[in-house]
Amino acid sequence: MTDGPRAFFCIDRGTATTAASIVGRVAGRWRLLGSAALPSSVSSDAVLGLLIGRLQAADPELARELGVPAAHADGDPAGGIADVHWPRVEARTEPAGTLVVIAATERRRVVLQAAAAGSGWQIESVSLERMDALDVLSMILARRVGAVLLGAGAQASRDERDGLAVLGPLVAAIAARRPDMAIVLTGAAAQFQPAADAGRPSGSPVTVLRDDGETSAGREALRRALDDLRGVPDDSRRGIVRATATLANILDRTIETVEVGASGGMRAAASRRLGPDAAPSRGAIVISGGLAREEPDDELLDGIIGWSSVPIDRPRLRDRLRELWLAPWAEAHGEGALLRLTAARAALQRLVEATPEFDELASPDILVVAGGVWALAPAPAVAVAVLDVVRRPGVSQLVFDHARVLGPIGTITDEAERSALLSDLVDDVLLPLGTAVIPQGLRAGRFVGRAIMHRSGGPPVEQELVAGGLVTLGLPPGETGTAELDLRDGVVLGGRGRRFAMEVAGGMAGVIVDLRDVPLRLPDRLERRRELLSGWQQPFWSPLES
Secondary structure: OOOOOOEEEEEEEOOOEEEEEEEEEEOOEEEEEEEEEEEOOOOHHHHHHHHHHHHHHHOHHHHHHOOOOHHHOOOOOOOHHHHOOOOEEEEEOOOOOEEEEEEOOHHHHHHHHHHHOOEOOEEEEEEOOOOOHHHHHHHHOOOOEEEEEEEOOOOOOHHHHHHHHHHHHHHHHHHHHOOOOEEEEEHHHHHHHHHHHHHOOOOOOEEEEOOOOOOHHHHHHHHHHHHHHOOOOOEHHHHHHHHHHHHHHHHOOOEEEEEEOOOOEEEEEEOHHHOOOOOOOEEEEEHHHOOOOOOOOHHHHHHHHHHOOOOOOHHHHHHHHHHHHHOOOOOOOOHHHHHHHHHHHHHHHHHHHOOHHHHHOOOOOEEEEEOHHHOOOOHHHHHHHHHHHOOOOEEEEEEEEOOOOHHHHHOOOOHHHHHHHHHHHHHHHEEEEEEEEEOEOOOOOOEEEEEEEEEOOOOOEEEEEEOOOEEEEOOOOOOEEEEEEEEEEEEEEOEEEEEEEEEEEOOOOOEEEEOOOOOOOOOOOHHHHHHHHHHHHHHHOHHHHO
16 A cells, blocks of 8 residues: 555445545545445445545545546446546454354353453353253254364363263264364363364364463463454454554554444554564454344343433333344434443443453553444543443543544554554544543542643633542643642552643543542442433533433
8 A cells, every 4th residue: 555556445344334434645645535434235336436426526636636537526426436446455344153162061161251252253152061962062063153162171170071071072073063163172172182183184173272261371362263263354353453553553552442333342452562563462352242132132231221321111122222233323313322322331341341351451541442333422422431431540542443444454464554554544543532531549429639731822721520520621632731630639540649740632522530430330229320320421412311
């Protein structure tokens, strides 16, 4: 891209939405020239044709310089695209395959399922303590199953030994009957590799991991091995994981990305300390972190009800979620928009709960929010929804991948090329939501001090701080300032202290001083919970409450 055409298309084909962008070279650097998102039933060419027409209408001279034929200046939305020969950088999200996790004991099943949760598979799990071998074999041989993980401890426990005697013949039977199925063996189950290889000499190779998934390194190795088995090089979420590492390198900052889509979610973290060619320190693709499911279960309903700022009838909510799964773009305003925001917050909570290894990380310098589910909500409301769930004490700038280009650019395999593109595009594609300041250790309901915002070209603005709420300090996008906190008692904010001064960046929500609990603790009574959520949310999206 750096030495070739003057422009190219970025396309992210999701399960619910196709997002497309035009990236062109203007005045010696790459710029985002336009973006659009339409339901996935609309063809990519139709979306690109729409963008070409918009570019020609907005700046016909630039369009001509970039190689758009003038004959299509009146442009049919899908017509003139055939004559625009720009490269396409494309990512896609495929429906998740099913992975069956088999363990000798319930304890090992829980360990392996947790380790596999971030690998991008739809996971079903069972132990030989709860199901006999014949039923397990029938479960695995179902047509929907694409891979099986069989595991035990690195040193098999006494409880696992009887189960291992059953696992050996089971592995051989799977290998013989499903030669196309990917098989992963961990810990002491690795001893069955010869039996699996003998059962299908020309079938899919068997993946063997000596680690049993108990340690952080073992869980990460298992997750990556399972992710690789999905074999989708242009996977959008894998692209975002890679782009997160590139952003950390070019910005010299710690970066965390959270993405929620219709059919899954993703979380990644990276630091410049890893070096230019290193993988992110963390990366997880979680199918349960999606917005909705074909058939909503009680767990999904409970999560959404728990985050709702208005009363929700349970049977009606189940029907609405079924409708949302079938028609993600329907009723995108009013109550429909509120439902999406609530469901997105609940999905983000599932994503966070499925990735506990991120809890040990410090608050990132930059938190990137991605995914089509946020596109219909006002930017300040998105910022607050994310802060409700992703909570660590510290100071983080929040930005939004509004054009959904991180996935496609992340599929570019050359690190230097990715870096060159993102270095130019970072200010265009990452919409500043604001800066979050989250101290830990406050007592709710008490006056705790004052915040003062210093910005160039204006007098300081002072705000009183009361624990348990949110305070905004006005600072528009593109501006920077200094926020000072003068607190009565010591809190944790990077370090421990009572007085802090920090450089902050503006955004659509300004600077948000979040004085709520870390982690957030909500009342058990739904009425009180809804009252709190509404009070926090209303200033950032008041039309939702009208």
